[in-house]
Amino acid sequence: MRFTKGRIIGGAVTLVLIAGTATAWWVAADARTPAQQAAESSPPDESVITATVEDRELLDLLRLDGELQRADELKVNAPAGAGDGEGEGNSGQALVSKLTLKKGDKVNPGTILIEINGRPYFALQGKVPAYRDLVEGDQGPDVTQLQQALAPLFGTPATGVFDARTAADVTKLYQNAGYQPSYRDAGGLGEDDEEGSAPVKKLALPLSEVFFAPELPLSVGKIKAKLAAPADGELLSLVTGKWRVVVELDSKQSGELIKLKASTPFTFSGGPLDGKEASFPEIEEVAAPEQSEDGWYEEPSGPTEIAIFKVSGKIDAEPGTPQSVTAIKLQSPEGALVVPASAVWTAANGTEKVTVYDGTNFTDVVVETHVDYNGEIAVTPVEGDLAAGDEVVVAKRDRGRE
Numbered sequence: 001m002r003f004t005k006g007r008i009i010g011g012a013v014t015l016v017l018i019a020g021t022a023t024a025w026w027v028a029a030d031a032r033t034p035a036q037q038a039a040e041s042s043p044p045d046e047s048v049i050t051a052t053v054e055d056r057e058l059l060d061l062l063r064l065d066g067e068l069q070r071a072d073e074l075k076v077n078a079p080a081g082a083g084d085g086e087g088e089g090n091s092g093q094a095l096v097s098k099l100t101l102k103k104g105d106k107v108n109p110g111t112i113l114i115e116i117n118g119r120p121y122f123a124l125q126g127k128v129p130a131y132r133d134l135v136e137g138d139q140g141p142d143v144t145q146l147q148q149a150l151a152p153l154f155g156t157p158a159t160g161v162f163d164a165r166t167a168a169d170v171t172k173l174y175q176n177a178g179y180q181p182s183y184r185d186a187g188g189l190g191e192d193d194e195e196g197s198a199p200v201k202k203l204a205l206p207l208s209e210v211f212f213a214p215e216l217p218l219s220v221g222k223i224k225a226k227l228a229a230p231a232d233g234e235l236l237s238l239v240t241g242k243w244r245v246v247v248e249l250d251s252k253q254s255g256e257l258i259k260l261k262a263s264t265p266f267t268f269s270g271g272p273l274d275g276k277e278a279s280f281p282e283i284e285e286v287a288a289p290e291q292s293e294d295g296w297y298e299e300p301s302g303p304t305e306i307a308i309f310k311v312s313g314k315i316d317a318e319p320g321t322p323q324s325v326t327a328i329k330l331q332s333p334e335g336a337l338v339v340p341a342s343a344v345w346t347a348a349n350g351t352e353k354v355t356v357y358d359g360t361n362f363t364d365v366v367v368e369t370h371v372d373y374n375g376e377i378a379v380t381p382v383e384g385d386l387a388a389g390d391e392v393v394v395a396k397r398d399r400g401r402e
Contacts, residue, residue, distance in 0.1 A: 049395040050357055054338045055388035060330035060373040062256050064247045064307065068272065068321045072241030073221055078231045079130075079208040082116045094231040104318030105220045107213075107238055110153055112177055116231045119209055120179050123238075124149035126212030135184050136202040138162040145212070146170075146205065167203040182206055213238060219319045243311040245273070245323045247281070248303035256329070257283065257307065264327055271323035272315060278325055281307040330371045332378030341377050343392040344369060354379065355393040356386065362393070 082094035098115035107113065112120045126145040134143060139161050147166055150156035154169040174181040186200035221239035225231065245268070249257070266278040284306050309325055332338070343354050344367065356363045365384030369377050379386070386392075 047396070048357055048393060050391035051340045051343060051394050053386060053388050053390045053392055056338055058332040058336070058338050058371045058373060058376055058378040059328055060371055062253075062260075062327040062329050063269070064249075064253060064325045064327070066245045066247030066307070066309075066323055066325065067319075068311070068315065068317050068323050069221065069244055069246045069319050070219065070239035070241050071244055072239065074213060074218065074238040074240070075234050076113055076211055076236045076238060077234055079116070079121060079211070081206065082119075082121075082208040082231055096225045096227055096229055096231050096235075099223065099225065099227055101220050101223065101236070103220055103223060103320040106217050107220060108217045109149060110173060110177070113211055114225055114231075114235055116208070119206075120174070120177055121208075122173065122177075122210050123216065124210055124212055125152075125214075125216045127214050129212055130207035130210050133184070133204055133206045134162055135204040136162050136164075136167045146210075149212070170203060170205055182209070215240065221319055239319050243315045245278075245309040245311060245325060247307040247309070247325065248286075249283075249305045249307055250303060254283075254305050257281075257327075260327060260329065264329075266309070266325055266327045268309075269324045269326045272317040272321060273311065273323055278309045278311075281309045281325075283307055330373065332371045333380070336370055336378040336380050337386060337388060338376050338378055339392050340394050341372060341375050342394045344377055344379065351382075352379075354386065356384075356390050357393050358391070 078094060094116050096114060096116060097118050100112045100114055101107070107123050109123065109125055111123045113123050114121050124146070126149050128142060128145055131142070134146060141160070143162050143166070144158050144160045146162075147156045147158040147160075150166070150169045150173065151158065154172055156166060156169045159166075171181050182204045183201040184204040186202045218238035218240050221237040223236045224233070225235040247253075260280070262280045264280060266280065268274060268276045268278055286304055286306060307325075339354055344352055345354075346352055347364075351366050352369055353364045353366050356365055363384065365386045366382045367379040367386065368382050369379050371378045
């Protein structure tokens, strides 16, 4: 292809026109009036962050979570001879075969406290603990106590003799609970029995199957027995007496309580006692861990102290019901205002101030600080005006440095 002189000149003219147009556009885009140039050369505006002053009370609270308990406790220990009964699969070792109750349950005459080796452990009312197996035909004050305990359930006469009527009522006690009573070999034969026939059996109440409590009904406090574990030591506790709120304290809570004055107001919060006032608690130490067989002491894994709050009046609740208690550690004075902690600053002379911003002007106000809690401070103005609804500066930012 041959380029003529005319074509070369035409192409050059086109390039010149395109370059001129681009230059004119760039100059027009970069052009600024004197006012625009002055505005762009001035310092950027500050970004002011404010918060609203509030008229309310500021409290520093201590919340303690505990539970309602009764003051008097009756321990239910593993019965003697519990591994010697007639339960199925009895190997001579007493094992917990069933947990029949839970914390807070009511225990009435005839209630089964626990099942050991498949046999029931009944609760009956009586002042004297069971000390022997009672067999049909026995006599004595312990038989009278048994009959008096059965009377509310079956109308058993108190004769002092384990007679046929008493045996029938003991049978009802077991069968109503879904068990069969125990029998003992009487050591002889019936009048019409021939030699070699089965010996006479007499109904018996083993001491390992009845727990006498001084009074009933009671409520279940703690349950220490474990299913399928050996039945030894304390199995559970029954509680009665005056109500109280017990709080297990960790080391931090103990330290905070020690700092409080005896006049510190406490209030029950949540639970059945919500809103009722409480007095300063009694502090008791938790028993130290016992020495093990190898001579070592186990490290305490739970609380080392408990706080006990007295409760008055009738309580419609079960032992173990959660109940919290709140103490006022610090309280702002009447008339104080609340601002964010970041709004308070300290001047060179040591005075504390906040800065009020009305959208145009900044005004420093000298304040007295009171309660500092959870990122907020209660203040009262000392020099200058400060009122609820004012905006105080919590931060300034230079937009040119963002």
